[in-house]
Amino acid sequence: MSEARTPVRSTGKGAARQTVTISFAGFNRPWAAWIGDRLERRGLRVVYLRWDAPPDESLAGLLRDLTLAEGRTLILVSEWYFQLGPRTHEEWNTALREVVAPDPARFAAVSVTNTTVPSATAALAPVDLTNMGADEAERRLLDRLDVPLDTPVSADVTRPAPRFPASMPDVWGGVPRRNTRFTGREPLLNDAYHLLQGSEPGAGVLTLHGMSGVGKTQLAAEYAYRFGSEYDVVWWVSSEKRVTYRRLLAELAPKLALSTGPEYGERLRAVRDALRRGDPHSRWLLILDGADEPEQIWDLVPTGPGHVIITSRNPEWGEHNSKLLEVPVYARDESVAFIRRRAPRLSEADADQLADALEDLPLLLDQTAGWLNDSDLSVDDYIALLEGGIDQDVVKVSADFPLAFQTAWSILLNKLRETVPESVDLLRLCTFFAPGFIPVRLLKEMSHDDLPEQIAGLLDDPLLWNKAINQLRQYSVVRLESHETALDEAASSGESVYLHRMVHQIVHKDMPEQDRREFIEVVRRALAEADPGRPTDTRNWDTYAEIVPHLKYADVLQSKDRKVQALVLNCLRYMLFAGEYTAGVKLGARALRAWRRLLGASHPRVWELTYHYANLMRSAGRFQETEAIDRAAMEQLREDRGEHDLDHLRMAGGLAADLRELAQYEAALELDQWLYPTYRDLFGEQDSRTLNALNNLGYTMRLLGRYEEARSIDLKTLEARRLLLKGRHPWTLFSEVSYAIDMRLLGRYSEADSAQTKNVHEHHRVMGRDHQSTLRAEHNLALCKLRGGDRATAGELLTHVLEGYERKLGDTHVHTLAAAVSQSCFAREHGDIDQAREASESIIARYELLLPEGHPFLIGARANHALILRSVGEREHAHVLIEEALTGMAAALGEHHPHTLGCAINASALRNLVAEPESAAELSRVTTIRATETLGRTHPLTLSARVAHAADLRALRDRQQAEKVEQEALSDLAATLGPQHVHTISARSRNRPYWDFEPQAN
Structure with a gap:
């Protein structure tokens, strides 16, 4: 063998590097890439030559062509290399003996297979690279090519190395x-x-x-x-x-x-x-x-x-x-090669004839050749069946399907009925699941009482079940694959099968009506029994996500079974909590149409469905549509059942939520002030429904700017929830955040910070660091830290919260937008002004898509943007924008609302910048009076108005009055916030105060 171990050399004149030509079957490309990379890193030149063996060319001639390549030819030995054509082992042995044996020095080989190959492959002296690690494989490769192991690895090769083919990606x-x-x-x-x-x-x-x-x-x-x-x-x-x-x-x-x-x-x-x-x-x-x-x-x-x-x-x-x-159908030579490998008993002429009849469609070739190989039916007889011998009514199932498909399937289904008739029953059952991955284990896990006889027999007999599954797999009707990561285990146990959409459609269409009625009920029951029953528990979300795609195909919306209807309601709740709003809205709309026809418009489950549908609509940001739904439902229920009916109360609560989202705060307050005492009278003070109504009342008060009343209500809710639910219940923690927000909005920064810091620690322990409620708590803590002067902590928290909301809720959810507003304001004062401007423009655009014109959140976002324009020198534009915001906020919320007062503080500053000192001073004077009436003399917003008014008086050269107003404001600032508070120091330095709009999202 020494002659065959001639070192790799360059045969080309003047070639700078030794050359190796790698000849490989396309299936083994990962091996070729890895081997070539190993050689190139040792300084060799590599040429890749994918092996092809057209059946009309001689093997000996093709092998001689390899000798024309520069350098030595390295053949990757595998069953794939020898199967192309396809060729018999005898043909290969003849060619190898004729071409390779006389001149073995021109060839080298490595083996990447453990299967049987032609015996004359021994002439190539292949070295085995299987069942070993990358280092040993490389050592054997270099030894086979007589490349010294101490050849230095080239430093010029900087590309990422291909992975060793025997190892999987990370x-x-x-x-x-x-x-x-x-x-x-x-x-x-x-x-x-x-x-x-x-x-x-x-x-x-x-x-x-x-x-x-x-x-x-x-x-x-x-x-x-x-x-x-x-x-x-x-x-x-x-x-x-x-x-x-x-x-x-x-x-x-x-x-x-x-x-x-x-x-x-x-x-x-x-x-x-x-x-x-x-x-x-x-x-x-x-x-x-x-x-x-x-x-x-x-x-x-x-x-x-x-x-x-x-x-x-x-x-x-x-x-x-x-x-x-x-991706077209097979080329004819591909069809013939495929059929002959799938059905070795067929000749090349038979394969060509069959491919022509089946229009070279791979799926049909796979299924038909599979059972023809096991049958004594000739290709001519089969084609005669296709041409009308078994089914005269040959029609297209859809524009996608070739003409012969339905007839071919009739033949195959007859074959299945003759061998294992239960396989046809199983196949028909599968068509009431969605095409693709079908969790047939749900059929095995369901109760088998009262099932149709043939189905009960199939599900109760493991041997018969496996026989049916294997029959379907044998003819490529299904694949035993799983979409989970544990593929082999799931597939081998038959827990999940893959049914092609094309097969699904033809089988579903070609089914006796009696089977259709019975089988759809079986699948509905299987899905209903798989319902975990608690869609709010994240541990059950895997199950619901698996069930949801099959609801349509089992036509569950037409079922009168209470368990099936409960499944639909639970799936809608799952989609709400999991953030699947768009899909949930579509399912809810279809369910409403179906159930109104099936059960009647006033059926209790229709009202429950309406409630869940409205929640999904609201969460998807479709506030105006949701308001119309909730209002109509509430009015109808009140007329039919009276105002104390529980469904009526629930829809009224939903309507109040819609009104809050639409900034109709007074109307929401009217409902909340009626709902809370109604729940209290019906269920008592310590009922969770009563406390939820009280919580909503507090939130509405906060939106109205009535912060002290909101604080009082939220404190009452908090204390009651601590008694009823204990301190670490999620709703108790939620109330703690609400109370801390009220305290911060009232200017009690130190108390708010202390309460919120403790609450965040509890959220981390109970809810986890990435839960939506935890992000709400951290958002408030960031704002507490910012008001207290801890800008570094505030900045880190705001970034974390915004990223968390974007991951969890998307970039158009009200919570995400609230966090984005805070982050943009922080960046304006303590970060990158260009970044702040880009973020602010994006926020406004998203609010414009989500909310109606005139909504306070949209107005407030534009007010914040005016401050950015002021900072970059666009004073005129900023002035126009803030004046529009001031007018809009007053129209939306009234002149005494804190948001209107904040806009006025900013507007007075911009009036000064555009040379309107008189109107600026008048505006800050009126704002001070209104803020004192609404929030009190020492509230931070009132103090900002007073400091601003002093600056405006100074601009009018009324120094005496300016000094008086300023000293009184500084004295109150020191007494309220402390002499070293950032706001006090800033005012003492005569930095004009500004106000940041903060949208309240509960």
């Missing part, structure tokens, strides 16, 4: 098992690779599109295996539904070791942010499978340094910043 999840029958598609795989690799950072999105059954999913899976060694993260997401997409992408968070709470919304935003930043991994591949409706998820597709592959029937992804690559 994060790998959800990818279907590799299809060992995958055939061809080499140009498509190469095109996909180069399109992604050549994309700019943030633009690496590619959609594989084509009709159903064409093999888009298989192509994406093969891409993951073939190129996965170049990524640190490979994550597969079933993307047919937004709710499923969100859940599965969110499950990447713990795999990336991201610090988040259990809620999907928060995890999802953390994942998208991590992928965008490329931290902790920049080499990531995300595969979104079955995303046929771009409008469902396009806004959630991550951007960043990694790559996204989308499989879809819909080429409209091209309108959403995605490159497009159409």
